[in-house]
Amino acid sequence: MVTGGSGTFGRHLVPLLEKSGHDVRVLSRRQGAGTHVGDLATGVGLGPALAGADVVVHAASDTHRLGRTDERQTANLLAASHDVGHLLYLSIVGIDEIGFGYYRRKLACERLIEAGPAPWTILRATQFHELLAGLFTPLDRLPFAPLPLDFRCQPVAAAEVAEHVAGLVAGPPAGHTADFGGPEVSTFGELARLWRVRRGRGDRLVNLPIPGAVARAFRQGRNTCPDHADGRQTFEAFTQASAA
Numbered sequence: 089m090v091t092g093g094s095g096t097f098g099r100h101l102v103p104l105l106e107k108s109g110h111d112v113r114v115l116s117r118r119q120g121a122g123t124h125v126g127d128l129a130t131g132v133g134l135g136p137a138l139a140g141a142d143v144v145v146h147a148a149s150d151t152h153r154l155g156r157t158d159e160r161q162t163a164n165l166l167a168a169s170h171d172v173g174h175l176l177y178l179s180i181v182g183i184d185e186i187g188f189g190y191y192r193r194k195l196a197c198e199r200l201i202e203a204g205p206a207p208w209t210i211l212r213a214t215q216f217h218e219l220l221a222g223l224f225t226p227l228d229r230l231p232f233a234p235l236p237l238d239f240r241c242q243p244v245a246a247a248e249v250a251e252h253v254a255g256l257v258a259g260p261p262a263g264h265t266a267d268f269g270g271p272e273v274s275t276f277g278e279l280a281r282l283w284r285v286r287r288g289r290g291d292r293l294v295n296l297p298i299p300g301a302v303a304r305a306f307r308q309g310r311n312t313c314p315d316h317a318d319g320r321q322t323f324e325a326f327t328q329a330s331a332a
């Protein structure tokens with residue numbers, strides 16, 4: 089059973105699992121977006137979705153509200169997961185070193201899973217190419233892009249994280265597994281320039297200075313894992329492919 093199977097990451101994972109012969113269920117709040125309708129935040133619909141499930145991939149998150157309901161979602165999932173043999177949680181690199189609200193909530197979810205009833209695997213990945221595309225696209229309208237140009241990032245293709253997760257699903261619960269990052273660590277400035285030039289928006293960028301400890305952690309690249317540059321597709325290649 090895949091939570092978040094209708095999301096950016098999950099849409100890549102589900103067909104891979106089906107191709108490997110798994111009988112895959114997808115929980116979604118929206119009729120028709122998955123195989124089972126349910127809401128992790130309330131617990132409605134979880135029983136039928138989980139009945140008889142051997143493995144759960146937990147990739148749902150209240151991303152649009154910076155994880156506001158994520159702890160409740162995870163607690164509800166765990167309360168219904170007593171018979172699950174393997175729960176795999178998709179998390180984010182560096183969340184224990186960056187005091188960003190969304191990351192604090194992801195860390196709290198990790199803690200719930202570690203203490204929960206189901207044997208678990210936690211994989212932390214770096215930011216998806218798709219996330220940066222979502223950040224840069226609205227700036228396409230502007231003659232210049234105001235961004236914290238010195239933030240570091242190691243973007244990775246969600247499709248490649250999905251391939252890796254499909255492999256982990258086939259194995260036993262592994263606890264905390266090695267981080268999974270994109271092929272290159274870059275600055276926001278470098279990535280935004282690539283994006284804008286490729287989309288014919290010119291290369292004008294303006295640094296948006298952001299004070300505080302969270303911004304400092306992003307400048308220091310605490311959200312990166314250069315020792316695990318596992319992804320193959322660069323952000324440049326992703327940008328080319330999405331502009332084609």
Ligand SMILES: NC(=O)c1ccc[n+]([C@@H]2O[C@H](COP(=O)([O-])OP(=O)(O)OC[C@H]3O[C@@H](n4cnc5c(N)ncnc54)[C@H](OP(=O)(O)O)[C@@H]3O)[C@@H](O)[C@H]2O)c1
Nearest residue numbers: 092094095096097116117127128129148149151215216219
């Ligand atoms: N984006 C990144 O750069 C990145 C990097 C590393 C790790 N991650 C992690 O990877 C996971 C997936 O991220 P994503 O970018 O694929 O997210 P996304 O595209 O925003 O998708 C979120 C998913 O969560 C589901 N969801 C949200 N609230 C729900 C609820 N109350 N009940 C049931 N389902 C709910 C949504 O399903 P419906 O709307 O269909 O109900 C949707 O499938 C997240 O945990 C995220 O923290 C993301």
